[in-house]
Amino acid sequence: MTIDKAAPASASILVVGGGISGLTTTLEAAETGHEVILVEKNAYLGGRVLQLNQYFPKLCPPTCGLEINFRRIKDNPAIHVQTMTEVVKVEGAPGNYEVTLKTRPRFVNNNCTGCGACGEACEGEIENELNFGMDRTKAAYLPHPMAFPAKYVISEYISADDKKKCEEACKYAAIDFSMTETTTTVKVASVVWATGWKPYDATRIDNLGFGRHQNIITNMMLERMASSTGPTEGKIVRPSDNAAPKSVAFVQCAGSRDENHLPYCSYICCMASLKHATYLRAQYPDAEITIYYIDLRAPGQRYEKFYNQLKEDEKVFFVKGKVAEVSEADNGSVTVVAENAVSGEKVRQTADLVVLATGMEPSLASEKPQADLTFNDSGFIKNDFDKGGMFGCGCANKPADVVSSNQNATGMALKAIQTVVGR
Incomplete structure (x- = not known):
């Protein structure tokens, strides 16, 4: 090959x-x-x-x-x-x-053994795109522990000083800055x-506050947090202070089924949030989880069974109602405002962490x-x-x-x- x-x-x-x-x-x-x-x-x-x-x-x-x-x-x-x-x-x-x-250009040729010497020598850092900018990585880096091909990459934004350090550190003549x-x-x-696909840009949904408040994240950001290879090595925490969240609110259809954003159902969002609830329940047995939804869609018998299991959890609450606003409260907490479509009542909830179930854009x-x-x-x-x-x-x-x-x-x-x- x-x-x-x-x-x-x-x-x-x-x-x-x-x-x-x-x-x-x-x-x-x-x-x-x-x-x-x-x-x-x-x-x-x-x-x-x-x-x-x-x-x-x-x-x-x-x-x-x-x-x-x-x-x-x-x-x-x-x-x-x-x-x-x-x-x-x-x-x-x-x-x-x-x-x-x-x-x-990768600036690394097929001599690379993945030893990591260039990454250790490099001092400059760049935003980690794999983790949606939640952390930084060296300008000479292996994209993921199971990256295939298992070769390092050197950013085009690496400094001249770091270029020299990488070349000197590599024992295999794998660094090649002549690549174009x-x-x-x-x-x-x-x-x-x-x-x-790519996650829909949540900053475009003005009423949901993403980008303005640290403790409002997206579903894919939470996915990276939960991963052992992610920015927090598997621990789901509040970005503002790295504290364990005692309450989490999920906002479904964040940008989906909306003529101003994505007019269609993105198919995966409901099941993704249900899965994320299991991540949280495993890490924080006492945390309260609220899922605000328009319709919960669990396509197929296996997914329906998964949904029914979560409905029996006393710490997981389902509120049928579209979220109107998400804003910052005291001490970094976040307030979610929605109308309960069943009771007709206006709901205001303050949570430690809010997760936007952003849709799937091609x-x-x-x-x-x-x-x-x-x-x-x-x-x-x-x-x-x-x-x-x-x-x-x-x-x-x-x-x-x-x-x-x-x-x-x-x-x-x-x-x-x-x-x-x-x-």
């Missing part, structure tokens, strides 16, 4: 995006004998799943599903992985596409867009590629199976959980193969 080298001049299929959908599509296609180029804009594979503490249906850690996929990719010579790479444009027709790729951005062209028969919504793709009004790819050739997969196509994304990815791999064999 080729990692972080120039992609071959031609292949059967190009997969854009190395999250769980892209990995599944790549493996399904390659294991039927097709040459696959997998490109990922980040410095590592794994996508959003890599950022999770646990994921449904078995509440596994990311290692549970990703490690075996990384091994299968590593062992398959038909798969060519290129990280820090984006698609510039796609020209041509089904069965005969010419794709222009742009690759950013490169552009390459590949020919493929089919393209699968597994570009995934990654291509704001920056659409130069390719013959059709999008709906929300930025999701609309597949044209009659035309074939290019397909949106997983959350690039619609909001979905990990299970549904994997199922969809298998189907899109088959569609891509049909384009290849039919040309």
Whole structure:
């Protein structure tokens, strides 16, 4: 397998995006004998799943599903992985596409053993994007303990002094500051867009106070807190003072099902908050948890059973009502104002921590590629199976959980193969 080298001049299929959908599509296609180029804009594979503490249906850690996929990719010579790479444009027709790729420099070559000497020598720090800016990391860093490829990355913002220190610390001649951005062209028969999703920008929801008050966080920020690889090493605390929260309020549909933001249901938010309640209950048995919701959606028998178990918890309260306002109270606490849709009463609750269940926005919504793709009004790819050739997969196509994304990815791999064999 080729990692972080120039992609071959031609292949059967190009997969854009190395999250769980892209990995599944790549493996399904390659294991039927097709040459696959997998490109990922980040410095590592794994996508959003890599950022999770646990994921449904078995509440596994990311290692549970990703490690075996990384091994299968590593062992398959038909798969060519290129990280820090984006698609510039796609020209041509089904069965005969010419794709222009742009690759950013890692400043670390394949000699890297992941020893960490460069990170120890480097003194400068940058914002840690993996943890949504809740902490900082060295300018020479391994993106994640289970990063694949397991190679360090050096930020373009590293100082000249730190450059010298990194070069001197590396015993393997793995540091290469002569690397520059490169552009390459590949020919493929089919393209699968597994570009995934991004959390909706909660600062755009003025009435919910995110960005103005420290103790209002998003669901993905809490997910990183709960992870042992996150900014607090698995401890869920108030950002303002690192105190254990005695009360937590979840605000569902934060930006979703709202014509001013995301008009659709993001599918995963209800189950994510229920899962987060179990994280909190495990760490803080006496903490009180309140979930404000419009409708609670638990699709399928297994999810419904999970929901019913939480309803029996005396420390978990469900309030049917849309939150009107979230504002700061005394001592860093946060006040939530909502109308109880059942009783008609106005509810005011003060909590130590508020978690906004922000929705799922397709990654291509704001920056659409130069390719013959059709999008709906929300930025999701609309597949044209009659035309074939290019397909949106997983959350690039619609909001979905990990299970549904994997199922969809298998189907899109088959569609891509049909384009290849039919040309």
